[in-house]
Structure formats: structure tokens, C-alpha cells
Amino acid sequence: MPRKHSMVATVLLRTLLGFLGAQLAVVLGLTAVNQWRKRVRPLRADFPRTPPKALPVDASEVTVYTYGEDLYRDMLQAIRGARHRILFESFIIKNDATGRRFKRALIEAAERGVDVYVVYDSFANLVVPRKFFRFPSGVHVLAYPLLRPGLLLLDIRKSGRDHRKILAVDGETGFVGGYNVGSVYATQWRDTHLRVAGPSVWELENAFRDFWNMLRSEDQPVISDTGTPEWSPALRAHRNVPEQLVYPIRGMYLEAIDRARAHVYITQAYFIPDHEILHALIAAAQRGVDVRLLMPETSNHVVADWLSRGFYGELLRGGVKLFLYQNAMVHAKTATIDGRWSTIGTANVDRLSLTGNYEINVEVFDSDLAAHLEQVFDNDSTNARRLTLEEWSGRSLVAKLCEALLRPLRPLL
Numbered sequence: 001m002p003r004k005h006s007m008v009a010t011v012l013l014r015t016l017l018g019f020l021g022a023q024l025a026v027v028l029g030l031t032a033v034n035q036w037r038k039r040v041r042p043l044r045a046d047f048p049r050t051p052p053k054a055l056p057v058d059a060s061e062v063t064v065y066t067y068g069e070d071l072y073r074d075m076l077q078a079i080r081g082a083r084h085r086i087l088f089e090s091f092i093i094k095n096d097a098t099g100r101r102f103k104r105a106l107i108e109a110a111e112r113g114v115d116v117y118v119v120y121d122s123f124a125n126l127v128v129p130r131k132f133f134r135f136p137s138g139v140h141v142l143a144y145p146l147l148r149p150g151l152l153l154l155d156i157r158k159s160g161r162d163h164r165k166i167l168a169v170d171g172e173t174g175f176v177g178g179y180n181v182g183s184v185y186a187t188q189w190r191d192t193h194l195r196v197a198g199p200s201v202w203e204l205e206n207a208f209r210d211f212w213n214m215l216r217s218e219d220q221p222v223i224s225d226t227g228t229p230e231w232s233p234a235l236r237a238h239r240n241v242p243e244q245l246v247y248p249i250r251g252m253y254l255e256a257i258d259r260a261r262a263h264v265y266i267t268q269a270y271f272i273p274d275h276e277i278l279h280a281l282i283a284a285a286q287r288g289v290d291v292r293l294l295m296p297e298t299s300n301h302v303v304a305d306w307l308s309r310g311f312y313g314e315l316l317r318g319g320v321k322l323f324l325y326q327n328a329m330v331h332a333k334t335a336t337i338d339g340r341w342s343t344i345g346t347a348n349v350d351r352l353s354l355t356g357n358y359e360i361n362v363e364v365f366d367s368d369l370a371a372h373l374e375q376v377f378d379n380d381s382t383n384a385r386r387l388t389l390e391e392w393s394g395r396s397l398v399a400k401l402c403e404a405l406l407r408p409l410r411p412l413l
């Protein structure tokens with residue numbers, strides 16, 4: 001009997017090792033093909049743009065940016081015009097011409113007496129020399145740690161990356177959205193960011209302050225919290241905070257999709273939905289809602305693309321329309337529903353963002369903003385091709401096998 005057991009264990013172990021080996025081979029193979037493709041067919045930067053447009057939302061004004069150069073110009077202008085306080089947080093800050101421009105502007109602000117706070121994620125910037133993140137003492141810098149004590153003991157409150165992108169200046173102007181800071185994003189990537197001017201900037205300030213005060217070291221200043229004299233239910237920031245086991249962005253998406261009656265337009269860089277989000281979208285399509293998903297045909301993460309592809313069949317059979325963005329990386333994390341609800345933020349629709357990282361998305365109830373985001377979606381769609389169920393069903397057996405082998409990796413991304 002024990003001999004039989006050990007034979008079964010050996011067979012199981014070999015099967016598992018064979019599966020892991022095949023998975024590794026697929027990942028390495030896809031990565032190699034992707035590197036080659038990038039060399040012979042680099043992404044173009046001639047995607048359609050929608051110019052920034054300012055719109056009132058209650059007592060505030062919002063502006064949608066879909067082109068990095070426009071955004072960085074206005075962010076830098078806000079930093080250069082700061083009089084009291086700058087709160088700046090970015091998942092990635094590249095040590096390139098754009099990153100250096102931001103660094104210089106932040107230092108100059110501190111030199112003229114502005115209180116400057118900077119947060120970045122240590123893991124996302126591992127390839128950036130530490131020297132780049134050295135600022136003069138007038139700038140307060142918090143590097144979200146590579147590993148937080150407690151994580152090794154599986155304390156999930158200590159998990160997640162700081163994936164947020166926030167700038168808030170003087171409590172008057174704020175920016176939030178998908179853009180990291182780097183030259184490639186300025187012209188090569190299609191992303192979406194929101195500028196807020198007016199009382200709703202508090203939403204972003206508050207998000208930054210709570211994060212800073214929770215994670216600052218003892219020798220760093222506390223950012224005082226005086227509350228807000230005014231906030232608008234039309235524009236609210238939702239924050240995923242692993243330290244508090246709070247992940248409202250996923251709930252926000254589920255609630256909004258569940259209410260949809262006419263249309264759902266979602267733009268995502270990496271779309272790897274969980275069971276509930278997938279089924280909420282299909283349920284909406286089944287009740288007659290026009291559900292459209294726009295994603296890059298080829299993103300900068302080949303494995304994420306293949307994990308995403310594993311859902312295409314079910315989505316298409318469920319009536320969801322898929323639009324694949326061509327020849328450029330679309331990195332936006334936005335959705336607009338029924339001409340009245342929209343979200344713009346940092347969270348991807350994948351496990352890492354929705355139940356893993358520190359994230360921030362603004363949820364906006366406003367018909368003008370929704371109409372504008374629909375226009376952006378339509379404009380983006382002119383640079384996308386619609387994938388049909390017929391085409392997808394005819395993909396090669398090798399492609400189907402790769403999807404099946406990679407399926408167990410879904411929870412990792």
C-alpha cells in the first residue's frame with residue numbers, strides 16, 4: 001500500500017513539474033517573441049487625441065487629459081505656481097528628461113518656501129538609481145518600502161504596492177489618473193488623467209495626507225488634517241487601502257455595472273477580471289446594455305495580454321463588444337456608464353489593483369463629464385479594431401493551449 005502511495009505521489013509530482021515547466025516555457029517564449037516584435041515593429045505615437053476640456057462639476061472644475069505632454073505641461077505649471085504646499089505621489093518616476101523636469105520643479109518650489117511632499121513606490125522604481133530620489137532636506141520624501149515587515153508572516157495588511165498617481169497643489173488644483181511620470185508616457189502612450197480645480201481637490205489632498213500620516217517615519221512631519229468645509233457627492237475619491245483591508249474600487253465598479261441600463265464603456269490597460277466583474281459585465285450585456293471594452297491589442301506586458309485573452313471567448317459569447325487598440329499602448333483606467341456615471345483613476349481591472357494595491361479612483365456623477373468620456377471612447381475606437389466571436393473562435397490551437405497553460409497565473413496579476 002505505501003508503495004502504491006509513493007507511486008501516485010511521484011506521478012502527481014511529475015505532472016505538476018511538467019505543467020510548471022510548460023508554463024515557464026510559454027512565458028519565456030511569449031516574452032522573446034514580444035521583444036523581437038518590439039524591435040521590428042515599434043509602437044507608433046500617432047494615435048487620435050482628444051484635447052483637454054474643462055467642465056464644471058458642482059463647485060469644482062474638471063479637465064480630462066488624454067495626451068501626456070498636455071498633462072505634464074499643466075502639472076509642471078501647477079508645481080511652479082505653488083505658494084504653500086505640494087503633495088506629489090507617483091508609482092513610477094523615471095530618471096529621464098521628464099522625471100528630471102519634475103524633480104527640478106519640486107526642488108525649486110521647496111527652495112522658495114513651499115512645503116513639498118513626495119511619495120514613490122520602491123519596487124516600481126527598482127531600476128532607477130537611488131541617487132535620483134535624493135532630494136534636498138526641504139523636500140519630504142517617502143519611499144513606499146520594497147517589503148513591509150509583517151508581509152513575510154502573511155499579514156495582508158502589509159501587502160500591495162503604492163500604485164497611486166496624485167498631485168495636489170495648495171488645496172486648489174489636483175491631478176489623478178493613469179499617468180506615471182516619464183518621457184515615454186508623454187507621447188507614446190495613450191492614457192487618461194483628470195485635473196480637478198476647486199473644493200473637490202480636498203478628495204486628493206485627503207487621500208495623500210492619510211497615506212503619508214499612516215506610513216511616514218517618526219522624523220517626518222505629520223500633515224495636519226482640518227477636515228473639509230465642503231465636499232460634493234458628485235465627485236468622490238475611492239481609495240484601496242490594504243493596511244485597512246479596504247478595497248472600495250472593486251465595489252464601486254460592481255455597483256455601477258449592476259445599475260447600467262443603456263451602455264458601459266470601459267477602457268483598460270490590463271483587463272484580467274475576477275469572476276464577479278466578468279459576470280456583472282456579461283449580465284449587463286444579456287439584459288440589453290451596450291457593453292464595450294477597449295484594451296490594447298498588444299500592451300507592454302505580454303503575459304497580462306495573454307491572461308486577458310483567456311476571457312475573450314466568454315465575454316464575446318456573453319455579448320460584450322471588444323475593441324483592440326492598435327499600434328500604441330493604451331494605459332487608461334476609465335469607465336463611463338449611461339451618460340451619468342464615470343470613473344478615472346489608477347486601478348486596473350485586475351486582482352493586483354482591485355484587491356491588492358493602494359489605489360485611487362474618482363467616481364463622478366455628471367452628465368457632461370460622461371458625455372465627454374464617451375467622446376474620448378469614440379475617438380479611441382477609431383484607432384481600435386473590433387474583435388468578433390467568429391475571428392476569435394478561429395484562433396490557433398497553440399494560442400488556445402497557451403491561454404489554458406497560463407490560466408492558473410490569473411490571481412498573480
Ligand SMILES: O=P(O)(O)OC[C@H](O)CO
Pocket residue numbers: 091092163178180269300301348
Ligand atoms: O502599473 P501601471 O498600470 O501604472 O502600469 C505601469 C506600466 O506597466 C509600467 O511598465
